[in-house]
Amino acid sequence: EVQLLESGGGLVPPGGSLRLSCAVSGFTFSIYAMSWVRQAPGKGLEWVAVISGSGGSTNFADSVKGRFTISRDNSKNSLFLQMNSLRAEDTAVYYCARDRWPGANSGYFDYWGQGTLVTVSS
């Protein structure tokens, strides 16, 4: 059974940093691109970042470019999102999501975690 479990969310002051983790199981992690998608309270979905299966290629939404870093540890079946210089508008539930097609970048997400809440506030 495919499972994705996020952790690391919490309350952080503006300008602070936080590192999110996503532990996965039930599939060959290293052959799937993975993304982070966020959802502000009561709002819609916003794609944040993507990393290739090998970890060698990353891309970010303009809203987080230069502040967030995405990485992965395929030996530990884990995905990470390092968030620096956090702003109030980064407050959201952060989901990790698996790309639909192994070895490719479909841009569609077939499995999602349950999300972890990040609140940026003083």
Next chain:
Amino acid sequence: EIVLTQSPATLSLSPGERATLSCRASQSVTNYLAWYQQKPGQAPRLLIYDASNRATGIPARFSGSGSGTDFSLTITSLQPEDFALYYCQQRRTWPQLTFGGGTRVEIK
């Protein structure tokens, strides 16, 4: 950035009725469009990809159509578990992906 506009914002229907949700793109996304369902407190679930292909395990009452800039998601004979939020998403400009603002299907 491609903007996806979903309409209506809310659709009030009764169980057994047919639901038709719309998603309009600000420029052509060819057929690179997906639909997701989200229930309160849950993660989104992929329903349709490439405009008209049902994802694994999705019931046949869900269907997608359209190409270019105009797309629709149809749910024939709404079941109680179908009352939820629905989002469209384009991958035409991968890796920059965008979602629509959502349509809420509520019980009338």
